[in-house]
Amino acid sequence: MKKKYLIASAAVIMLSCGSSNKTSTSSTTTKTETVSKSTNNVNFYAETITEAELKADLMIYASDEFEGRLTGQPGQKKAVEFLKKRYIDLNIPAAKSDGNYFQDVPLEIAKSPEATLTINDSKFELGHDYVSVLSSDSGTINTNEVVFAGFGIEDEAYSDYSSVDITGQVVLLKSGEPQKADGTYIISGTSEASEWSNFRKEMTLKRDIAREKGAKAVLFYAPKDYKNAVKRFGNSNGRITLQDKKEQLYFFLIDTKLATAILPNIEKTQKQATIKTTFNLDYKKVNEEIHSENVAAFIKGTDKADEVIVVSAHLDHEGIKNGEIYNGADDDGSGTVALLEIAEAFKMAKNNGQGPRRSILFLHVTGEEKGLLGSKYYSDIDPIIPLEETMVDLNIDMIGRTDPKRKSDNRNYIYLIGSDKLSTDLHNLSEQVNTSCCNIELDYTFNDDNDPNRFYYRSDHYNFAKNNIPVIFYFNGTHDDYHKPTDTPDKIEYDLLENRTRLVFYTAWELANREAKITADKVAE
Template structure:
């Protein structure tokens, strides 16, 4: 008995010592793993390569929106999020957010003013997918420049609800060339070549306009050449609240208001107008994929990490694999999700929530991201802290003059939030040491990259953004954009940079301030 007792005591002491050591090691491990480097190191070129060789394979048929290859892509993403233990963002547990789309045919439109019938394409062109309808009226509303801004509004003295609204391009400025809205010689979004289309359409729609006639003579022929034949162009599906949106030429504009060139005063115009619109389109459904890690302390504040899941599909029997565009961004988002999931498993999950958003229809006109921001945000936009958007980060821009291949173009980081830009710089210096190149960080850059990826739909809603981009190359939108041409060490570095930036945004004490956002 004595010997047995001694053995039991010794065993107990050993067990106790073992327990103490394990507890200490566990505490030490947790302390170490709270360092983001631990999780960033799980993002490897090998894992990115393995994922991309599948995602950008011929099997996925170029991932064209609404086609079978795109369905393979969304299931690939769902399976990986489930494998890593990252739940669906939607409350019903579905990873897929349906995005209803129309494949447009040329609409059958008859538009008359004072018994004169105008001709489609020659006099006007539809820029939206309206519902089949017809109506006649005895007056329209002229809303000048069609601006609704805190510093100037064209809608102050007119009611446009359920009315047809006539607007024109540009914005007011004085004789010295100083713009009313900016107070400088530089115009605002209301006269920007591309931005004013969306800004003025949205302003009129929010005021309740039934139809919008936009006079922009400088671009009319160019737009007709580009969109005159619908030829399968894809848009978000029409809904009952959508306003018809027409670009009109000079003859139609002056039939409605003869002095439109010089008249900036909003008023009601007594005129007879008829519209008979027949929608000719094919319905198709695509999907965004949304996975979510809930924040431990500030769960209602959301960091979005986005990339588009689609590409060009198959043309003339050739698969457009889209390894760089945007297979590289897609697998980066998945790997970042895995890294955050491991942090959660270790008890070091982010304080703020992270939404991993793979959007559809980017190649068709940023449709998936626009559906998310403008129609059906899973989480309120006012709770969205920032969008880190990744589109093409696996290659090198051959036109870039610097010999440092370890770079990434950053676009938009300073547009809405000084803090976001500074945090991005500081995080890179501390952890990643990637050369941050701002060559294309200019809204007036002729390449228009700021407007050409999904971050823009967040930015236009005053949500701070960073767009990570490697630039274009000879394989851009070609069947030769294949996974064997990806620089996987650069893809790893750039993906880790996005992770570190997201980690800082999610875990810092205070939410970043959008100090440059437009006040609404």
């Protein structure tokens, strides 16, 4: 355990907030003053977050010993053991009720399945005429009918399932949504299409509805998006995904040749029907199962313990490529060590009888670089803390460097993303906290809804935001060493890392101890 300061109940020491320039760390070796248990002295605890301790942790965490922390590989196992030991040394308990700091995240390395498909004695080729989207178990289907369920929509304004039963059936669906004769959309009631016409969203929605209604297999016809789908799913070898533990479902995107072999007039047909056709599928799954871990520690609140603040960072990186280790010091070693320092500061306050009023979950997630997999597993499958009790997520991903493309000479900045997307209150609080403590330039460049980089969707906060949980994403932007073996600890600007970590701490402190609960006044997109 790192030794910090002895906390008793004698004198009150008032300390300054983080400076806008390089902050001296000399106090970390001389400070032995005590803090009154009756004083809610946030500044004292913020000052315990120092360059020196951030650097000490990062020099270990982003060292060659950790082999680039590739998801599911030995280096990542060393990383989670390091985090576990740090929380044990800090005497911060595990978040899980069984005392285990690790939340197992079942993954698999996707490999193209082996499959043969014939329809009416015509053979169709996997990867050309159809692509497998879900990783399904090995099995066969032999049937003499396919149910056409139109657009596959189940909505208050419209349903394709009112006249068909798809239990145990092979189901044919097509993309898009119905329109009236005047061109307006039935679901929206306007000339604007709804989410049922957004390929990424509709594919997920239609898949899940068909699964809930008992379909055995789904053939999804989306001709405008099929070529891109083939590029994405046609050769998935090596792609790491979550293991799908839901009800078994074969889900295929299909091309026009296959769709018209079942229903020749599918483009113009909307009426649901059971089509007499022979359908024979032999499917063999060849994926390799692997396992990874989220690391979760927890400080229980006092009088508002059922309202929980999540502070998150991802623990993984790119591993070793062509013999070179991708250390990931900024991405996201910087966020990882920041999270440890914030946790330690809150634990010191807890030990001294100074809150927090609300509980805090310190969540290190795996598989971010593979598609936000650890946070997706947490939010969609096995939340340790019920999502309805989760008030906000503060996500830290790359806060140790500067963006060379940024058009400003002020290096003391941070990009904030998402703070106003769901909660006006959270955004205002964030601004006020920064003004009172840190005076960092808050840059909202990448918060624009039209940001071509789509950073809002590219880090772990998004899996909370999509569930209408307010978020803030703290980010320094990319740089020349982003996702390269040159992202090493010596490149980190530790004074900035200290200031930014303190900002997150101050924000979390205010969220944890204010009287009013942060709520979402907007709806997730």
